[in-house]
Amino acid sequence: MSRIGNAIITVPEGVTISVDEANVVTVKGKKGELTQTMHPDITMKNEEGVLTFERASDQKEVRAAHGLYRSLVNNMITGVTEGYKLQLELVGVGFRASTSGQLLELALGFSHPIIMEIPKEVKVSAETVKGKPPVVTLESHDKQLVGQVAAKIRSFRKPEPYKGKGVRYVGEQLRRKAGKSAAK
Numbered sequence: 001m002s003r004i005g006n007a008i009i010t011v012p013e014g015v016t017i018s019v020d021e022a023n024v025v026t027v028k029g030k031k032g033e034l035t036q037t038m039h040p041d042i043t044m045k046n047e048e049g050v051l052t053f054e055r056a057s058d059q060k061e062v063r064a065a066h067g068l069y070r071s072l073v074n075n076m077i078t079g080v081t082e083g084y085k086l087q088l089e090l091v092g093v094g095f096r097a098s099t100s101g102q103l104l105e106l107a108l109g110f111s112h113p114i115i116m117e118i119p120k121e122v123k124v125s126a127e128t129v130k131g132k133p134p135v136v137t138l139e140s141h142d143k144q145l146v147g148q149v150a151a152k153i154r155s156f157r158k159p160e161p162y163k164g165k166g167v168r169y170v171g172e173q174l175r176r177k178a179g180k181s182a183a184k
Contacts, residue, residue, distance in 0.1 A: 005066030009051040029080025039065040079141040092165040097126040
């Protein structure tokens with residue numbers, strides 16, 4: 001029995017949800033519009049602002065999809081009402097970030113700057129405060145897209161375990177290593 005799949009979703013005001021014949025869910029809100037194709041064996045019922053999800057059978061694949069699609073629709077509703085925000089900090093000497101429109105330019109200790117074009121659905125900003133590492137902020141209504149862009153930026157220079165230099169999420173805890181011990 002899926003606990004997540006059986007949980008109800010209360011639809012906030014200002015959000016419209018529709019399902020077409022091809023089992024495609026469309027969620028519209030003040031921040032934007034998102035669509036998701038659902039599993040054919042999962043049905044969604046919208047009764048007076050309360051969403052419930054039901055599955056057609058108890059096969060393993062259908063049980064897994066039950067909770068998955070309930071979570072995806074819940075994330076879509078949260079995205080179009082509140083939006084999602086991720087922050088990355090660049091820890092290292094000489095690490096810099098700057099933006100111009102949808103282009104993000106990163107200086108991460110390589111011989112050349114890394115220039116990345118950010119999708120138009122994601123709003124990007126870079127902030128540098130003296131004495132603190134530069135922070136890149138990503139905001140969008142699509143949780144999956146924000147996470148994907150943040151993971152791509154982080155992959156350019158992952159935090160290393162000895163000094164902690166690299167691109168990390170704000171508040172991320174790193175497992176540090178001691179390094180070499182000095183010879184006697």
